[in-house]
Amino acid sequence: MRSSWFSPARLWAMVVKEFVQMRRDRLTFGMMIGIPLLQLIIFGYAINSDPKHLPTAVLVTEQSPFARRILAAMQTSDYFRVTTVARSEAQIERLLAEGRVQFVVSVPAEFSRRLVRGQRPQVLLEADATDPAAVGNAVFALGTLVNQALERDLAGPLVRLRAGPGPVEVIVHRRYNPEGLTQYNIVPGLMGVVLTMTMVVITSLAVTRERERGTMENLLTTPVRPLEVMLGKLLPYILVGYVQMALIVLAARYLFRVPEVGSLVLLFAVSLLFIAANLMVGITFSTVAQNQLQAVQMSFLFFLPSILLSGFMFPFRGMPDWAQTIGSALPLTHYLRLVRGILLKGNGLAQCWPELWPIALFMLVMMTVALKRYRQTID
Amino acid sequence: MNQAAVIIDVQGLVKRFGPHTVVDGVSLTVRQGEVFGFLGPNGAGKTTTIRMLCGLLTPDGGSGTCLGFDVIRGSRQIKPQVGYMAQRFSLYEDLTVEENLNFIAAMYGVPQRRQAVAETAERLELEPYRQHLARNLSGGWKQRLALASCLIHRPKLLLLDEPTAGVDPKARREFWDRVHQLTAEGITALISTHYMDEAERCHRLAYIAAGRLLAEGTVEEVVERQGLTTWAVTGGDLHELTRRLQGLPGVEQVVAFGNSLHVSGRDAAALGRSIEPFRVAPHQWRQVATSLEEVFISLMSGEGGAS
Numbered sequence: 001m002r003s004s005w006f007s008p009a010r011l012w013a014m015v016v017k018e019f020v021q022m023r024r025d026r027l028t029f030g031m032m033i034g035i036p037l038l039q040l041i042i043f044g045y046a047i048n049s050d051p052k053h054l055p056t057a058v059l060v061t062e063q064s065p066f067a068r069r070i071l072a073a074m075q076t077s078d079y080f081r082v083t084t085v086a087r088s089e090a091q092i093e094r095l096l097a098e099g100r101v102q103f104v105v106s107v108p109a110e111f112s113r114r115l116v117r118g119q120r121p122q123v124l125l126e127a128d129a130t131d132p133a134a135v136g137n138a139v140f141a142l143g144t145l146v147n148q149a150l151e152r153d154l155a156g157p158l159v160r161l162r163a164g165p166g167p168v169e170v171i172v173h174r175r176y177n178p179e180g181l182t183q184y185n186i187v188p189g190l191m192g193v194v195l196t197m198t199m200v201v202i203t204s205l206a207v208t209r210e211r212e213r214g215t216m217e218n219l220l221t222t223p224v225r226p227l228e229v230m231l232g233k234l235l236p237y238i239l240v241g242y243v244q245m246a247l248i249v250l251a252a253r254y255l256f257r258v259p260e261v262g263s264l265v266l267l268f269a270v271s272l273l274f275i276a277a278n279l280m281v282g283i284t285f286s287t288v289a290q291n292q293l294q295a296v297q298m299s300f301l302f303f304l305p306s307i308l309l310s311g312f313m314f315p316f317r318g319m320p321d322w323a324q325t326i327g328s329a330l331p332l333t334h335y336l337r338l339v340r341g342i343l344l345k346g347n348g349l350a351q352c353w354p355e356l357w358p359i360a361l362f363m364l365v366m367m368t369v370a371l372k373r374y375r376q377t378i379d
Numbered sequence: 380m381n382q383a384a385v386i387i388d389v390q391g392l393v394k395r396f397g398p399h400t401v402v403d404g405v406s407l408t409v410r411q412g413e414v415f416g417f418l419g420p421n422g423a424g425k426t427t428t429i430r431m432l433c434g435l436l437t438p439d440g441g442s443g444t445c446l447g448f449d450v451i452r453g454s455r456q457i458k459p460q461v462g463y464m465a466q467r468f469s470l471y472e473d474l475t476v477e478e479n480l481n482f483i484a485a486m487y488g489v490p491q492r493r494q495a496v497a498e499t500a501e502r503l504e505l506e507p508y509r510q511h512l513a514r515n516l517s518g519g520w521k522q523r524l525a526l527a528s529c530l531i532h533r534p535k536l537l538l539l540d541e542p543t544a545g546v547d548p549k550a551r552r553e554f555w556d557r558v559h560q561l562t563a564e565g566i567t568a569l570i571s572t573h574y575m576d577e578a579e580r581c582h583r584l585a586y587i588a589a590g591r592l593l594a595e596g597t598v599e600e601v602v603e604r605q606g607l608t609t610w611a612v613t614g615g616d617l618h619e620l621t622r623r624l625q626g627l628p629g630v631e632q633v634v635a636f637g638n639s640l641h642v643s644g645r646d647a648a649a650l651g652r653s654i655e656p657f658r659v660a661p662h663q664w665r666q667v668a669t670s671l672e673e674v675f676i677s678l679m680s681g682e683g684g685a686s
Contacts, residue, residue, distance in 0.1 A: 218469035218528075221433050222486035223458045 051318030054102040057084040073149030079138035129174035134315035203282025204295040261346030280366035287373035389443030403590035416581030417571040462529030472514035487532035519550035615661035627653035
């Protein structure tokens with residue numbers, strides 16, 4: 001009972017109490033273990049900032065041993081994986097706009113003839129440079145790759161071509177982002193990241209707060225309908241989401257000079273779906289969380305894979321298949337492609353569709369879960 | 380009073396949470412204009428019963444009507460005519476008094492909202508606090524605001540769940556005066572409480588323990604049915620006396636009330652015989668009327684059984 005200035009017994013009791021409370025709050029305890037594990041797995045296994053085996057289309061207008069040799073060399077290299085043999089310029093444009101391929105390699109007509117004459121024919125590499133990190137190394141690799149591949153064929157009288165700057169000139173077009181500026185990729189991407197962050201956190205808190213403070217009980221004794229409560233909570237945040245988007249669009253235009261090739265109206269329209277999807281996640285969390293701290297923790301658990309596996313921080317195609325599968329289930333992954341597609345590539349609604357339906361599907365699933373859980377919390 | 384319309388009429392209400400039966404066959408009849416007291420220890424099922432009556436919870440069993448509507452299917456018709464006040468302050472702490480009232484009025488679709496808010500604020504003397512955040516109100520004023528929000532849509536029935544918990548005696552008295560004033564105007568009130576003085580201000584009472592209704596009636600009826608004889612003792616070493624009285628035949632409870640001891644039992648003769656040896660100086664004994672408090676202690680200790 002003495003009150004010494006420091007009591008080990010008191011300290012110990014305090015420590016024990018903290019541990020007991022920590023164990024009682026299962027979710028927090030789980031997060032303490034879960035988040036480091038999640039980060040370890042994602043950073044350790046999923047992230048690769050030197051992506052390889054990138055999908056590539058080839059457009060060859062000439063059938064020749066030289067052209068075949070170049071393609072074969074690309075196939076065997078680590079960086080390129082030829083997925084499509086294109087037939088026309090129009091097809092190439094579509095493949096790049098929809099993001100189906102990262103590169104297009106074109107071997108022009110009369111390639112062999114010009115090569116043999118020592119005229120240094122050009123091989124054109126078009127890269128989808130909306131994410132400069134994804135294309136950098138592959139672009140550097142191609143020059144050496146092509147010239148080395150041809151070296152063996154340049155025998156006999158053609159040996160003379162080996163000298164000088166190489167027999168073939170590789171021209172690189174960084175499409176949509178000629179200077180390879182990172183902010184072209186990051187700033188539009190931030191739109192999705194900021195929306196995910198705020199929409200999920202704010203809504204999960206908004207409903208949990210009502211329950212934690214007991215105001216939900218009072219609300220439910222009034223004639224207000226559950227749908228009215230839910231919509232009434234969501235609408236203000238949709239507006240908040242649009243204000244955030246507007247801020248980022250303004251910053252992109254005036255601070256970062258990011259091009260706006262596509263339609264802003266389309267961008268704001270497709271964003272509604274994305275905002276709704278995230279709000280549904282927030283509502284779902286709020287029906288599970290016991291208090292506001294848990295709601296924030298759950299939001300973080302959703303936010304972490306979203307930011308790491310969506311292609312925002314690291315190239316999506318650099319990740320192993322399992323990580324890409326998880327990433328493809330997250331709405332942010334598709335939204336990033338939508339925003340970059342509209343702003344940088346000038347995509348229209350038709351090209352947006354492949355990324356729109358996964359978000360819509362995600363939203364429907366979440367809405368079903370949210371409504372079901374929300375009803376249970378009332379009774 | 381018995382000719383008045385029946386406002387709450389439920390039979391055999393049951394509510395289970397998982398394996399626990401929280402409310403087990405509770406039947407209540409409350410008539411218009413009554414102040415009906417709902418008593419019982421913590422966890423007895425009072426709050427759950429009230430929540431079933433106002434449509435927050437769906438009963439798992441039982442039937443009946445509230446304001447003429449089915450308690451199970453009619454919660455949408457019942458809600459607009461009920462004013463419910465939860466145990467805990469459940470308005471928005473970060474809104475002002477006026478904003479809270481205005482919001483609740485809108486939830487109930489009150490016509491001429493501005494006027495209704497002004498009238499209710501005036502009636503409960505909340506006007507000086509209209510622009511204050513609810514968070515900054517003291518306990519008594521919070522309770523007054525909560526009552527105002529229950530009244531703003533002119534309900535026919537008030538369901539008040541321990542409305543005076545944590546409120547000072549003066550504010551409690553004013554609160555009960557106001558409730559009686561309202562019931563005089565034809566509103567019906569069902570109020571749960573732990574305070575005996577409040578129980579005695581009710582027209583009728585129900586006592587519930589472990590989900591079961593143990594007693595119901597007017598204060599006099601409840602006291603009478605329990606059939607307790609009570610003696611008050613003063614003077615001498617009352618701690619020692621308590622120890623010696625406990626367990627004697629006929630002595631069912633010995634309760635300290637300040638400087639006196641109340642000794643009660645249902646068998647008056649046996650009780651009389653047991654206390655006889657102790658009726659010597661310095662103890663002074665006198666028989667007193669059994670109060671509600673002794674009845675409830677008796678009911679709570681499980682001696683009472685159903686009346």
